[in-house]
Amino acid sequence: MDLIGIYLKEAMNEGCPVCRILRSYEESQIDTILYEHVNDPEVRKKFQESLGLCTYHAWKTLKKAYSEPLLGPLGVAIIYESILSRYITSLEERKPLDEGECFLCDLVQQKEKDTVEAFAERIEELLPEYEKSSSILCKRHYEMLLREVGQRDPETADRLRKIQIEKLKGLQKRINSFINKFDYRAEKEPTKEEASSLPLTVEALKGLETGATIREHQEKKRGFLPWR
Template identity: 25%
Template sequence: MPNNPTYFELLKACTQPGCPVCRLEQEAVERYLDHLFYESVNDPGVRAHLRNSLGFCQEHTRLILNARLGGALGMSIIYHDVLGTVLKRLLGTKALSDESTIFSRLLGRIPADLETIRKRIRQAISPHEPCLGCRQRDSTAYMVLSVLMEKIQDQEMLAAFANSDGLCLPHLRLGCKLAQDEVALAELLKVELEKLEKLHTELAEFVRKNDYRYIKDGFGPEGNAWRRAAQLAAGGQVNKQDHA
């Protein structure tokens, strides 16, 4: 009997709509960011990382703002640091001679070729570390898919996975990479092919019913198949309303 909590979380996620790995990733990232804003904004290590990563990536900034994970004060502290870092990188510090800053070079105080200046500006305004939300997302996906691929031949896990909506394509790619043998890979593909074929049929049905001769038939579960298919192809946030 497995005693890994991820195993049970995965079993539960398989009973819910959408890719179970996307769901667990999403939950883990939200928990992590929530904790970060409540507990770690003043942690010197976290603050240093956030300065180097220039805050969060687009996906996780949207999540923080939409889900109101970060309070106004925490966000102000973090982004005061981030903009301070960008300014320091662009302008240099007072300890450095004026001639060494990007700005001085740009103003022509000292000669420099345009490409060198562009490169220095790009470096100054680019993250030097990955987003903490992405790091949490990727480590969760790796952990969950490792458990899935290790346990996919167990009856309980295989039944749960077969009843789920299957993996999105990005997680299928990672799952294939983590498969330990041909049997595990074959089980994964068998389930996934069934899901793909079913969704493929639903899309054809949706297109068919859009013909004026059949429009009166009304739509069944295939009504949102296009949203589920796009989500399956791209992966990412699971929306409950997109799953029948």
């Protein structure tokens, strides 16, 4: 197994491995911007083009800046002051101010595509690892992976489908057990495994919130979906 395969295997801990990779990647990109690129002209230009990132990433970046003592809000304040100045000028001059696509969403969406394709390319090695892991692909990433694998090997795609069903049935058993522990006749409290079944069920159905899922929601409302 090559390094990319090992990287994917290590993400098969709990929940959706693709979502976990994307969330980690997104956090690392925000760190890089705040620690290294606040004064980078190219990055500043990208901020200007999207008027300070999308709503989701704007608040996520600000929260990160405030939570890290070594960062603080100064760098973000400098960026947003320049954007605010540009916005004021556009109003004074009665000129429309275009809001481009969020470049962090672009990065995360490309990472998502690359991760699913890498998983599909190594499916023979990774499928047994996925089967024995506690990981469960979310609906979105399962469907993306199934489509990619199906184009390469329909038989392996069917194996993936069967494994996914068994994993979801196991999760269903856990959440039913969790529900039953709330019966007044129950003698025991929910176990840690049972309690975790609720957030894992939400994750299995909706995935984790990242720039990719936020953008998909926005594009569904506009009636356009990329990379299908």
